[in-house]
Amino acid sequence: MTGSQRVVLLACGSFNPPTNMHLRMFEIARDFLHRTTNYHVVAGLMSPVHDKYGKEGLVNATDRVQMLRLALNSSAWVHVSEWETHQDDWTPTREVLQYHQELIDSMVNGNVDPTVKRQRVDGSTAWLTHLSGSTDAVTIKLLCGADLLESFARPGLWKDEDIEALVGKFGLVVITREGSNPYKFIYESDVLTRHQRNIHIVTEWITNEISSTKVRRALRRGDSVKYLVQDSVIDYIYKNALFDTHNKG
Numbered sequence: 001m002t003g004s005q006r007v008v009l010l011a012c013g014s015f016n017p018p019t020n021m022h023l024r025m026f027e028i029a030r031d032f033l034h035r036t037t038n039y040h041v042v043a044g045l046m047s048p049v050h051d052k053y054g055k056e057g058l059v060n061a062t063d064r065v066q067m068l069r070l071a072l073n074s075s076a077w078v079h080v081s082e083w084e085t086h087q088d089d090w091t092p093t094r095e096v097l098q099y100h101q102e103l104i105d106s107m108v109n110g111n112v113d114p115t116v117k118r119q120r121v122d123g124s125t126a127w128l129t130h131l132s133g134s135t136d137a138v139t140i141k142l143l144c145g146a147d148l149l150e151s152f153a154r155p156g157l158w159k160d161e162d163i164e165a166l167v168g169k170f171g172l173v174v175i176t177r178e179g180s181n182p183y184k185f186i187y188e189s190d191v192l193t194r195h196q197r198n199i200h201i202v203t204e205w206i207t208n209e210i211s212s213t214k215v216r217r218a219l220r221r222g223d224s225v226k227y228l229v230q231d232s233v234i235d236y237i238y239k240n241a242l243f244d245t246h247n248k249g
C-alpha cells in the first residue's frame with residue numbers, strides 16, 4: 001500500500017486463559033487504525049508472560065501457549081510468540097517489544113547480516129511471512145487494554161525509562177475498558193501527554209467486561225464459559241483439568 005506505514009501489533013499478557021476479548025482487541029484495533037491513520041496492520045502477536053511473573057493462579061506457559069494456539073486457529077493474521085516464555089526469567093514489556101522489533105529489523109528491514117537472520121528463524125516465527133512482499137519498514141506497537149495503561153501509575157511497577165520508550169519509541173494502541181478513562185489518564189501524565197501523538201485510543205462501543213479472572217471464577221464454580229472463550233480452549237481446559245475444573249464438566 002503506497003504511503004502507508006506497516007505495523008505489527010503486539011499484546012503482552014497472562015492470557016490465563018485467552019478470552020474472546022483478547023482476540024477481539026486485535027480486530028477493533030486494526031479497523032480503527034485503518035480508518036483513522038495511515039498505518040497498515042500486517043500482523044498481530046500475542047506474547048504470553050513467563051511463568052516466573054508469578055501472578056496468582058497462573059497456569060504453566062506450555063498450557064497457555066497451547067490455549068492461545070487453539071484460540072488463534074480462527075485468526076488469519078494474529079499469532080502466538082513464545083519467545084517470552086522461553087527466557088530464563090520474566091522480561092519487562094519494553095524488552096519484549098525491543099526483541100521483536102530487532103527480529104523484524106533483521107528479517108524484513110534488512111538491518112542485520114544474513115548469519116543472524118538464519119539463527120533467529122524457527123517454527124514459532126512463521127508470522128514473519130506476513131511481512132514479506134514489500135520492502136517498506138515495519139514497526140511494532142504495543143496493543144493493550146486501558147487498565148494496562150493505567151497501571152503505569154502504580155508505584156514500582158514500571159520504570160520511567162520503560163514508559164518513555166514504550167510511548168516515545170514504539171507507540172501504544174489502547175482499547176477502552178469499563179471503569180477506565182484513558183484520556184484523563186494521559187492528561188494527568190506529562191510523559192504521556194508529550195507523546196500523545198503516539199497513543200491511539202480505540203473506543204470499544206460494544207462494551208463488555210470479559211476478563212480472565214471472571215472466566216477462571218466461572219470455571220472453578222462449574223459455570224459455563226461458552227461464547228466467552230473459544231470452544232477448543234474450553235475443551236483443552238477440561239481435558240487438562242486446568243483452573244480447578246478437575247471434578248466438573
Ligand SMILES: Nc1ncnc2c1ncn2[C@@H]1O[C@H](COP(=O)(O)OP(=O)(O)OP(=O)(O)O)[C@@H](O)[C@H]1O
Pocket residue numbers: 011012013014015016019021022025143144145146147148175176177208209210211212213214
Ligand atoms: N475486556 C477487555 N477490554 C479491553 N482490554 C482487555 C480486556 N480483557 C483483557 N484486556 C487486555 O488484554 C491484555 C492482556 O491482559 P490479561 O491477560 O492480563 O487479561 P485479563 O483478562 O485482564 O486478565 P486477568 O483477569 O487475569 O487479570 C491487557 O492489555 C488487558 O488490558
Ligand SMILES: NC(=O)c1ccc[n+]([C@@H]2O[C@H](COP(=O)(O)O)[C@@H](O)[C@H]2O)c1
Pocket residue numbers: 012013014048049053055091092093094148157158159162
Ligand atoms: N514493567 C513492566 O514491563 C511491566 C509491569 C507490569 C506488567 N507488565 C506486563 O503486562 C502484562 C499484563 O500483566 P497483568 O496480567 O499483571 O496485568 C504482562 O505481560 C506483564 O509482563 C509489564
